Each structure stands twice: as structure tokens, then as C-alpha cells.
Amino acid sequence: MKPLPLLITAFRGLTFLLLAGLALQGKAQELDVNTIVTRANHVAFYQGEDGRAETRMKIVDGNGREQLRQFTILRKNVEDNGDQMFYVFFQRPSDVRRTAFLVKKHLDQDDDRWLYLPSLDLVKRISAGDKRTSFVGSDFYYEDVSGRGLQEDRHELVATTDTHYKVKNTPLNPDAVEFEYYLVWINKDTFMPEKTEYYDAQGKMYRSIESLQVEDIDGFPTTTRMKVSDHRTAGYTLSEMRFIKYNIGLPDEVFSERSLRTPPQQWLERPSR
Amino acid sequence: MAHNIRRYSKRRCCALVPLTCLIISAHGQDQWEDWGDEWDEPAAASEPRFPINGFVEATGSYRTRDSDVLAEEWVAQDLRGRIQTFYQGSGVMLSYKGEVFYDGVDHELHASNREAFVGFTPHSAVDVRVGRQILTWGTGDLVFLNDFFPKNWVAFFSGFDQQYLKAPSDALKVSGYSQWFNLDLVWSPEFDPDNFITGNKLVYFSPLAGEVVAAPPELQAEGPGTNLQDGELALRLYKTIRGIELAAYAYHGYYKTPEGFDPQRGTLYFPELSSLGASIRGNALGGISNLEYAYWDSRENSDGENPLLPNPESRFLVGYERELVRNLTASFQYYVEYTHDYDNLKARRPDPAQRPRKVRQLLTTRWTLSTQQSNLVYSAFVFYSPSDEDYYLIPNILYRLGDQWQFNAGANLLGGEHDYTQFGQLETNSNLYARAKFIF
Known part of the structure; x- marks a missing residue:
């Protein structure tokens, strides 16, 4: 299984971008594309010092068959727009209950990833691997959750509307990815990336990610509903986040082997608000 | 807002x-409402207090080679039900997993408690877990140097789910955490041997008989006493520094399979064993690399003078895993068992069939191809020993149908040049297996 939480954070960040965009609308026209994507990246993945969220996913394949995933995510920034730590604790489906996933995301080297399998009491180290593979069997990719390095693509501002920046992103290393390019619609007010479309070599859009609901949480615009669609198989995944809280004061120790084997209950409990 | x-x-x-x-x-x-459950506004915890889950699983495993000593064609016919629950709250953790299973080969009904433990945190830097629990550590993949927790080899070779390779321990585990290092101390008051091959359903090579044998009679072995000082102690010190995992291990107990022979009583038994080891694991070369070492001190035979007991050994492991292309992961391991004081052993056991190699080498590789968003997974694990000239191949196909059904089909294919090597002796246990699991 691969981690979902990063995705969530990313989309949260996107939401924030949207809001920020609103506030800065007057100046927005003058922003260059690097500033836009940097702020979008922040909104999608880095809001607050840390945070927690409960996520569930409904994975629907091309034949209409459904699978569910439910898990709690804890995130802490090591540095803003830099390294991050994630801990994911699975509740559903029942055969993966108590499975836990730990990621230390690094910008300048491979991520450190561990998976805990409770049926074997096994802490398994997972190779960093291709980040464009299914996260926990869903249509989300690992990279959708953890973020894609800004330096991996060439960014072009191809259109500016009243509400959005439309940015075209072309990979510097096309052999490493399955897409030819992707388009992102970034909200000018919040800098939230609200829609992403991936195109193949024939110029056909085959995959999309949409932010379907944005809420203000602890002052941060946060995407709470998302949809990833695979237009080739007609499969899709809905993701919903609840019980989100930012700046909860997560200690570094939570992101450790101890938490894999013994879930950190204090931080997994729902906030009372 | x-x-x-x-x-x-x-x-x-x-x-x-x-x-x-x-x-x-x-x-x-x-689309957003029908999730099959309630996911309400703030409750105290993120999951029910005592969620009841489980599964029903059927396993069938059919022998692919005729055995001269065992007429039964089925290695396993097993139908089992599992009930499990888990509680975490107020600083206490409870886990229970129980199973009832019908063994269709022996026509017997059994029940077992796989997990039944209480965990608590008496101090912010200490976790305690007491009761029946599954325990694992070390860096090997199906190769164990410093993990002396009990294994169920019968289940492993018979095509059961790989979780059954790990058998439970009745133990007290104390974990301590500090900024310098972390510590796990496991005390099993009563020796937990491996579930080893006894000749029932699976054949093995008997050094006493000099050939491959089956039950009856089942292989019997004398366990250590049940006094407190006859238990097992296992220790791990570990620390992760910038993504590099370092660990040191110690064990004081017994060989987990009956490696010793007591001529006075004419029985096999579990000789005393102590071990010291270390491991390191981290990202390297675009994948994961690991190194592990263990020195096994056969305490009753430290100088290798007694041919009826194992000699001390050094065990080395080096491993590497990486994703080669999208969704295809490969891993490789090179493992060596080096027998100390080999000349003493050789002099007293001139027949090569009656003694291990001085250097036993083992190569393993695991290939995993994940397709259809991990719903269809092809995998293969291969053991090959150039020194023993034997092999063990485990191909498997896993198909997940929704969240509730899982199907596995595969094989345990064993063989070798000699009938006394680790995998060569198991050649006629080779089998094809299929499993169907319904999860609730």
C-alpha cells in the first residue's frame, strides 16, 4: 500500500492557494509563473506547521465495483516548502486495520518509507520507487498525495482568466512519467490548484484530479472533497476528509517506528473542537 | 466560517x-453519502471501541510429486474462521485474534488463540505488551538471522497465507525509548519452538535413518524445562539516524528446531543457543539495501567437538530491493552460513549427508508485479543454494475482488541434487495451492 495522506495535504495546500489568490487579485496579473506554482505548492501541501485529518476513499472501477479505504493522517513540516513527515493509520478495510505507514519526505534525496504489517509485526522498509503508482489501490498516485517536485517540470502560464491561472507543466525527464504534460487551474485568489488534467502523447486527456469542495479550517482554505478520474478505464476515486485540524503541536517522536507498532492514540483521537 | x-x-x-x-x-x-457506515461528527476516537472483524479462508494444497514414504496426496485442506478485535484507549491497548479451523487431511477440528495481549504505557518512554503476540525483527526477507521468535514452517511450506509463517509467542515485551537509542526486551517464560516438519503431511530427511522419512512415527523432540530460568530472552537496541536504521541484537535461549541428539536418552532436543548480531538498512542505489550479521553460539558445543550438536556459526546477509519499472519491484539477497570449527565436525562426521556445509550459500530473489491498482498481483520468490545445489520456488497470483474477497493461487516447488539438503529433502512436498478468503 502506498500513502494517501500526502495527497490530502497537497490538496489542502491547493485550497489555500485559492484563497490567497483572492486576497491578492489586484496584483495577481503581475505574478510570474514560478511564483504562482510555488504558492500553489505551498497551499496544496504545506499549510500550518502540522495537521491531522481523517480520510476515506471510495474507489470505483470501470465496472462499477467499489472498494473503501479509511485512514487517519498526521503530517508535520520539517521546513516550510521543504521536507515533511507523514504518518498514516488505516481503519478500513478490515484486513488492513492497524496497518500504518510512515514517510519522511525529502526534497534533495529519496524519501524514507516504512510500512507496518500488524499480522506479521513486521516493519517493512519500502523503496522510494516510482511515485506515479496507485496509492492504496486507489486512482490517486503517491505523488498526488506527497507532491511533485517543482523542479521536475517546466512551467508555462498559458492563460489567465478572471479567476484562474492555467499553467502547463512539461516534464524535464519525460521518460520518468506516463504523461506528456499536464494542465493545472490555480485559483487566483487562494492559489489552490483546483483542477489538474494529464495528457498523453496524442494530446488526449486521460486523467484528471478535481477539488470538489473547499472549506475554511483553522483559517486555512482546505480541500475536503476530491475526485480522481481515469478516463481510459472510466474508473474513479472519491476522497473525503473530515476532522481536520492544523497546528496541533505534533512532536517529532510521533513519526517513528514506535508509532508504527503502537499507534499514537493521543494524536489519532478526533479533536473536540 | x-x-x-x-x-x-x-x-x-x-x-x-x-x-x-x-x-x-x-x-x-x-455518491458521497453511501459509504456503508456512519461517519459522524466528533466521536471520542477515530474508530469503534471494539470493532469485530475477521475472515473465513479455505486453503487447499495438492502434492505434485509422488512420495515413496507418504501416500497422502493432499498437503493441506484447511477451512478456518478468524474473529479479531482491537481496543485502544485510556493508555491501554488490547488485541485478540482467535481461530477455529478444520483440518481436512487429518479430519480434526482445532481452535487457537493467535493474539491475546494487553499493552500499556507505564511511563511516557516505555511501552509494555504482555500476552500472546506475534513478534518480528531483523532485515531479512524470509531469511532470519536475529529473529528467534517462533515460525510455523509447516504452514509456510504448505501454501498457507504468509502471515502464518510467524507463530505467536507467549511473552512479555518491554520497549524503552530515548534520544540515544531505543530498546526492546522480550522475555518468553516458556520456550516457544518453531512448528517444524514432523513427517505428518510433509516429509523430511532423517540423519538417523539416513533417508527421507514420513510419519508415523512423528518426529518427537524433548523441550527444555518449564522453570523460569528455562525461558528465552531476546534483546534489540536500535536507532534511526538520517534514514539509516541501525540495530544490535542478542538472544539467549535454544535452537528453535531440534538440532541436537541426546545419546543417553535417545531423543532429539533443542540445544542451548546464544546469539549476538547487528544490522543496518537504508536507502542506497535508488532502492533499499540491508546488511545483517549474527554469531550463533551453540553453547553446549562451543568448540565444535560434539558431532551430535550443531557447531557455532556466523551468518551474513546482504540484500537489495528496488522498483525496476513502474509497479515491478525486484529484490535480491545473498546469505551465508559459515560453520566454525569445521575440521572438528568433519573429523567426527565423515559422511557429508550427516553434516552441514562449511559455507552454505543462499541466493534469493523476489519479483512483484502489481497490476489493476494492486488488485491483481503476480509474484515469485526463489531460493537457490549454489553450495547445496537445491532450490525453492514460490510463484503466486493474488486477485482482490472488492474489499471482501481475495484469491491466491501458487505453488511451493522444491528440489535439489541431494536428499539431505535443506530444500532437497523437501522435494516430494512440492505442491500447488489455492486459497479463497472472505473478509468481514
Whole structure:
């Protein structure tokens, strides 16, 4: 299984971008594309010092068959727009209950990833691997959750509307990815990336990610509903986040082997608000 | 705050993402409602207090080679039900996993408790877990140097789910955490041997008989006493520094399989064993690399003078794993068992069939191809020993149908040049297996 939480954070960040965009609308026209994507990246993945969220996913394949995933995510920034730590604790489906996933995301080297399998009491180290593979069997990719390095693509501002920046992103290393390019619609007010479309070599859009609901949480615009669609198989995944809280004061120790084997209950409990 | 929410929503639907609006109207809100459960506003915890789950699993395993000593064609016919629950709250953790299973080969019904433990945190830097629990550590993949927790080899060679390779321990585990290092101390008051091959359903090479044998009689072995000092102690010190995992291990107990022979009583038994080891694991060369070492001190035969007991050994492991292309992961291990004081052993056991190699080498590789979003997974694990000239191949196909059904089909294919090597002796245990699991 691969981690979902990063995705969530990313989309949260996107939401924030949207809001920020609103506030800065007057100046927005003058922003260059690097500033836009940097702020979008922040909104999608880095809001607050840390945070927690409960996520569930409904994975629907091309034949209409459904699978569910439910898990709690804890995130802490090591540095803003830099390294991050994630801990994911699975509740559903029942055969993966108590499975836990730990990621230390690094910008300048491979991520450190561990998976805990409770049926074997096994802490398994997972190779960093291709980040464009299914996260926990869903249509989300690992990279959708953890973020894609800004330096991996060439960014072009191809259109500016009243509400959005439309940015075209072309990979510097096309052999490493399955897409030819992707388009992102970034909200000018919040800098939230609200829609992403991936195109193949024939110029056909085959995959999309949409932010379907944005809420203000602890002052941060946060995407709470998302949809990833695979237009080739007609499969899709809905993701919903609840019980989100930012700046909860997560200690570094939570992101450790101890938490894999013994879930950190204090931080997994729902906030009372 | 509510006002803000509405504003974002409005902007989104009206102007920003027309496609989004189309999708919402196409699928309707009920897509977001029907999750098959309640997911209500703040409850005390993120899951039910005592969730009851489990599964029913059928396993069938059919022998592919005729055995001269065992007429039974089925290695396993097993139908089992599992009930499990888990509680975490108020600083206490409880886990229970129980199974009832019908063995269709022996026509027997059994029940077992796989997990039944209480965990608590008496101090912020200490976790305690007491009771029946599954325990694992070390860096090897199906190769164990410093993990002396009990294994169920019968289940492993018979095509059962790989979780059954690990058998439970009745133990007290104390874990301590500090900024310098972390510590796990496991005390098993009563020796937990491996579930080893006894000749029932699976054959093995008997050094006493000099050939491959089956039950009856089942292989019997004399366990250590049940006094407190006859238990097992296992220790691990570990620390992760910038993603590099360092660990040191110690064990004081017994060989987990009956490696010793007591000529006075004419029985096999579990000789005393102590071990010291270390491991390191981290990202390297675009994948994961690991190194592990262990020195096994056969305490009753430290100088290798007694041919009826194992000699001390050094065990080395080096491993590497990486994703080669998208969804295809490969791993490789090179493992060596070096027998100390080999000349003494050789002099007293001239027949090579009656003694281990001085250097036993083992190569393993695991290939995993994940397709259909991990719903269809092809995998193969291969053991090959150039020194023993034997092999063990485990191909497997896993198919997940929704969250509730899992199907596995595969094989345990064993063989070798000699009938006394680790895998060569198991050649006629080779089998094809299939499993179906319904999860609730």
C-alpha cells in the first residue's frame, strides 16, 4: 500500500492557494509563473506547521465495483516548502486495520518509507520507487498525495482568466512519467490548484484530479472533497476528509517506528473542537 | 466560517471549474453519502471501541510429486474462521485474534488463540505488551538471522497465507525509548519452538535413518524445562539516524528446531543457543539495501567437538530491493552460513549427508508485479543454494475482488541434487495451492 495522506495535504495546500489568490487579485496579473506554482505548492501541501485529518476513499472501477479505504493522517513540516513527515493509520478495510505507514519526505534525496504489517509485526522498509503508482489501490498516485517536485517540470502560464491561472507543466525527464504534460487551474485568489488534467502523447486527456469542495479550517482554505478520474478505464476515486485540524503541536517522536507498532492514540483521537 | 465556505463553493461552481459542476450533477450527492457506515461528527476516537472483524479462508494444497514414504496426496485442506478485535484507549491497548479451523487431511477440528495481549504505557518512554503476540525483527526477507521468535514452517511450506509463517509467542515485551537509542526486551517464560516438519503431511530427511522419512512415527523432540530460568530472552537496541536504521541484537535461549541428539536418552532436543548480531538498512542505489550479521553460539558445543550438536556459526546477509519499472519491484539477497570449527565436525562426521556445509550459500530473489491498482498481483520468490545445489520456488497470483474477497493461487516447488539438503529433502512436498478468503 502506498500513502494517501500526502495527497490530502497537497490538496489542502491547493485550497489555500485559492484563497490567497483572492486576497491578492489586484496584483495577481503581475505574478510570474514560478511564483504562482510555488504558492500553489505551498497551499496544496504545506499549510500550518502540522495537521491531522481523517480520510476515506471510495474507489470505483470501470465496472462499477467499489472498494473503501479509511485512514487517519498526521503530517508535520520539517521546513516550510521543504521536507515533511507523514504518518498514516488505516481503519478500513478490515484486513488492513492497524496497518500504518510512515514517510519522511525529502526534497534533495529519496524519501524514507516504512510500512507496518500488524499480522506479521513486521516493519517493512519500502523503496522510494516510482511515485506515479496507485496509492492504496486507489486512482490517486503517491505523488498526488506527497507532491511533485517543482523542479521536475517546466512551467508555462498559458492563460489567465478572471479567476484562474492555467499553467502547463512539461516534464524535464519525460521518460520518468506516463504523461506528456499536464494542465493545472490555480485559483487566483487562494492559489489552490483546483483542477489538474494529464495528457498523453496524442494530446488526449486521460486523467484528471478535481477539488470538489473547499472549506475554511483553522483559517486555512482546505480541500475536503476530491475526485480522481481515469478516463481510459472510466474508473474513479472519491476522497473525503473530515476532522481536520492544523497546528496541533505534533512532536517529532510521533513519526517513528514506535508509532508504527503502537499507534499514537493521543494524536489519532478526533479533536473536540 | 460558514460564510466563507459558501463563498468558496459558489466561486468554484459558477466560474472556476465548470467541469466540476458537470461531474457533481452527473453523479449526484449520493455518491458521497453511501459509504456503508456512519461517519459522524466528533466521536471520542477515530474508530469503534471494539470493532469485530475477521475472515473465513479455505486453503487447499495438492502434492505434485509422488512420495515413496507418504501416500497422502493432499498437503493441506484447511477451512478456518478468524474473529479479531482491537481496543485502544485510556493508555491501554488490547488485541485478540482467535481461530477455529478444520483440518481436512487429518479430519480434526482445532481452535487457537493467535493474539491475546494487553499493552500499556507505564511511563511516557516505555511501552509494555504482555500476552500472546506475534513478534518480528531483523532485515531479512524470509531469511532470519536475529529473529528467534517462533515460525510455523509447516504452514509456510504448505501454501498457507504468509502471515502464518510467524507463530505467536507467549511473552512479555518491554520497549524503552530515548534520544540515544531505543530498546526492546522480550522475555518468553516458556520456550516457544518453531512448528517444524514432523513427517505428518510433509516429509523430511532423517540423519538417523539416513533417508527421507514420513510419519508415523512423528518426529518427537524433548523441550527444555518449564522453570523460569528455562525461558528465552531476546534483546534489540536500535536507532534511526538520517534514514539509516541501525540495530544490535542478542538472544539467549535454544535452537528453535531440534538440532541436537541426546545419546543417553535417545531423543532429539533443542540445544542451548546464544546469539549476538547487528544490522543496518537504508536507502542506497535508488532502492533499499540491508546488511545483517549474527554469531550463533551453540553453547553446549562451543568448540565444535560434539558431532551430535550443531557447531557455532556466523551468518551474513546482504540484500537489495528496488522498483525496476513502474509497479515491478525486484529484490535480491545473498546469505551465508559459515560453520566454525569445521575440521572438528568433519573429523567426527565423515559422511557429508550427516553434516552441514562449511559455507552454505543462499541466493534469493523476489519479483512483484502489481497490476489493476494492486488488485491483481503476480509474484515469485526463489531460493537457490549454489553450495547445496537445491532450490525453492514460490510463484503466486493474488486477485482482490472488492474489499471482501481475495484469491491466491501458487505453488511451493522444491528440489535439489541431494536428499539431505535443506530444500532437497523437501522435494516430494512440492505442491500447488489455492486459497479463497472472505473478509468481514
